[in-house]
Amino acid sequence: MDLLDFARGPALTGALAIFVLGTLWRLMGVLRRPRMPDLSPPRAGASSNLAGAMRAIVRGMWPRKEFRQTALYTAINGYVFHIGLALVFFGYAPHIAFIHRVTGLWWPALPDWVMYLAAAATILSLLLALLFRLTDPVRKMISNADDMITWTLIFLPVVTGMAVLSEPSATVLARGHAIYPGPLAVHLLTLELLLIWFPFGKLMHAFLFMFSRGATGMRFSHRGVDL
């Protein structure tokens, strides 16, 4: 078994298992904490809990105008990063082929030039995020190891992916085998590291944000406050 076989086989299986089980463990661990129900009567005409939660989830997608001056950069950079990464991960033909091999799922790929732009934007947004974290006094003060580990583990698959990029995706797929098995294995292993880290760090906000916003939305809508 060479490194690529290892990355495509046991390493991938192990990483996916840790990702799925760890994520479920953390989610269940939080959601099974004791509930402290609000027994106060809701304000007359207040939205339902569900409506309050949904409104808060949507409301949180963009900063309020009062905070926009300071939050705008973070919001835009965040969107560039998230959308860029999603496009690269889900839209690049070799990635779709990989997902197809693992899950049987398939969908049409985006053109390579979109991928190159998305990857460049993702890398740029990651570098800006790091710069801001290292220079902004507030972020410097509140940052911890999770921030740096998470940043590194996101950055690695993106740059190692760029490193194995040398041909159009159609050529890569037509060939059917990797011409750079070593770098490709490294690329896959960095993704697996990311999957392994996912349940333990702040990447979990990908799932938690809905619950967190929703809980506050319910609390406030109960009181007649439309967030």
Next chain:
Amino acid sequence: MSTTAQLPSSFDQQGDQSDEARVEAALRSFVSEFGVTTALHMESCVRCGLCAQACHFHVATGDAKYTPIRKLEPFRRTYLREASPFAPLMRAFGLVRKTNIADLQQWQELLYDSCTMCGRCTLACPMGIDIAELVKEARHGMFKAGLVPDRLALMDRTARQWGSTATPGDDLPDILAEVAREHGVEIPCDLEAADMLVTAAPAELGEHTKALADAARILNRIGVKWTMHQAGFDASNIGFNNGDLELQEKLTRALIDTAVKIGAKTVLLPECGHAYGAARWEAARWYGQALPVRIIHMTEFLDELIESKQIRVNKISGTATFHDPCQIVRRGGLEAAARRVMAALGVELIELENHGLTGYCCGGGGGVVSNQRAAPLRQKVFEIKRQQVDATGAKRLITSCGQCLITLEIGAKNAHWDKRAESLLELVADNLAG
């Protein structure tokens, strides 16, 4: 987060517990707070720092230490070590160190002096973390550890003994009789049966008796059978602010049990923000079921009386701006009610740059106005409000919370600012028609 070992700048402590006992008491209390919502909020922070820009203490000073989420560091650390899904890993590998006495001493200033639990940061957080609520929960542990500012502890002891920070219940009939004489209004006390139990804020029993008289004037006008009662009269729940849950329960029960005893269907709260938070939204937790009485804030009471035409008010001319009390508006849902009352009064409302849900706190909420050692910081924060009020050019400054009123008065005095804040109740009472 940064955990640099700084010496505590200033802290007070009460009692003679050992440091170990204080830490254990605090951590036990913290752990008891970690229900599902708190846990979700502990788990979700991505440390974006956007809460800092919403916090008046950070905005006024530029000091990163006032970043709201950082005020929760000992609380967060305890969550991770003791209650999070990976707590055993955190402890086994020493990934998060245990909170120690120096942490608690250092964080006292951040939890009590530089947070008014106004919740503006909650609205700025992209994860929707209700930081104000978390600070309140963290204060419960600080109180158990005997680590609250001395001035608040003194008020706490007074309230435990008297049921009020203002006066013992025994003295209430005499105080009310004096207020009634001074303002020429009847104030019933200790009636055996009434439809409405009326409560007060401490200042209304001392320096601001006009507010009490104003409420009495309106209540007498509508002909409701009401009373104040020495068994439960002070609604501004100091336990709620200090983190003293036992006192919060005792003061809450005094109001609700008294109302039930006299057959009242309604408890009328004074113009006090934290009274509203403690009674309207938290009282039921002590009973384990919905309360048998309705809790209503003075602002919504006035709104309902005007809406139902039980009272009419004369129009007053001129412009006004409105300071939104955080617990009543942002965390209480009465933004529109206050504005309807002002519309009935005919004032030309010029809104502050930040108003309604995102209005800035006056700087005195959460007990900060009573915490004397926080005065210099509070004064810096007050400047934000002063500048926004001045920018409106409005003739009047109105608010609907006695604590805000006091903070604005103190702030104006210190800043040599010639703006007098007026209460909404006072304006309605002074302009009753017919």
